[in-house]
Amino acid sequence: MNDLYVSAVLGRPVIDPSGVELGRLTDLGLVPGKTLPVVSGLFIRSGGRRRFVPWSCVNLFTPVIVSADLSGLSGEAGAWAEGEETGDIADIRLRRDILDRQIVDVDGAKIVRVNDLKLHARGASLFIEAVDVGLRGMARRLGQLRFWNWLAKSLGLTLPSREIDWRFVAQLDPNADKLTLTVARERLTDMHPADIAEILAQLPHKEAGTVIGTLDPETVGEALGELDPEVGGRVISQLDSEMASDILEEMEPDEAADLLADLPEEKARELLGLMDAEDAEMVQELLEHEEDTAGGLMNNMFAFVPPAMTAEEALNYIRLVGAEIENVYYIYVIRADETPLGVVTLKRLLLSPPKTPVAEIMTVGLKAVGVQDEPAKVMELIFKYNLLAVPVLEDGHMVGIVPADAVIERFLPESVTRSRYAAH
DSSP states (O other): OOOOEEGTTTEEEEEOOOOOOOEEEEEEEEEESSSOOOOEEEEETTTTEEEEGGEEEEEEEESSSSEETTTTOOOTTOEEEEOOOOOOOOOOOOHHHHTEEEEETTTEEEEEEEOOEEEEEEEEEEHHHHHHHHHHHHHHHHHHHHHHHHHHTTTTTOOOOOOEEESSSSSOOGGGOOOOOOOOOHHHHHHHHHHHHHHHHOOOHHHHHHHHTOOOOOHHHHHTTTHHHHHHHHTTSOHHHHHHHHHHHHSOHHHHHHHHHHEEEEEHHHHHHHHHHHHHHHHEEEEEESTTSHHHBSSSSOEEEEOBBBBBEEEEEEEEHGGGOOOOSSEEOOOSOEEEEEEEHHHHHHHTTTTHHHHHOOOOSSOOOTTSSOOHHHHHHHHTOOOOOEEEEETTTEEEEEEHHHHHHHSSOGGGGGTOOOOO
């Protein structure tokens, strides 16, 4: 026996070497191994009695026969006990603690359920090799695999197999009643923020907080920015206030403002008070604008330079601050009093002679909106002039930009927007 599935052995009779039934297999005990969990023994039940059989006593373990020799046990080892099982022998159990649990599928960016487990024998040991989260695993678990294979074949289809290698699943938590299976932290960090957001939206908010605790604030901030603010607010409200404020500092000011606007006022004030003063001020400015206005959609972090700066100096400046600014394709040329003169694209800066003043290569006649203008006016300018962002003015001073994706999302049906993930 090399590979077999748990569903094929659970419930099977366990016999001794002479063929006498000892009881029915109800569960497998597990201990952490170097890379894979190792089966430590069998839980069997006969009537109202239960017994733990160490793996060293098992001499045959197949889907057809499970056999164990208890003759070498002495004292309390392997003795029958009355009543329900407790956590006294094996801290972690396969059926109780892993089957039907949820794990994060990084390839599909979704939460999936463990339908079956694949076991692998190596030497004298038995390991958990993979978790089956697909339809094939469910059919096997229900004892209907042959029927579903026949049905799929008759329709010209193949019943899909979906197994995830255990090495891509976090180590077992000895606190088995709170066992949560997730992929390793580095794999989540490598995912696109929108995929992480979709995973967070599928989890109960308490469990989402557990996943967030394994990630750095910047990664979480990017992911929460993809969520509907109401959902993001519920998630962040489950976090420690210090952690929540650190995450808000890493978010774009407009996204942080949207999220805080959906929190109770007292909680929002608390988190703002814990944030870095400069970050909090930028977010507070955005919270003062009505949601259905250009001011409510704008981001007050944007790239700008003075008119006397050269193309080379402007590029050096963008390299310095660009990591903190989401939209750097447009660089706005602004006087010291914050009134705008024009705009220059990043492409134009790259292609211009290094010593050319930006005032000589900028485009004048800025297409802008006021903070109180409706989103429809922003949309009109974006489509009429093919813009990636529209500057926002207040009393003639430039105070922010509305990125095209922000206003387009405002008009898209809820079912197709990237941020409207359902909450559990």
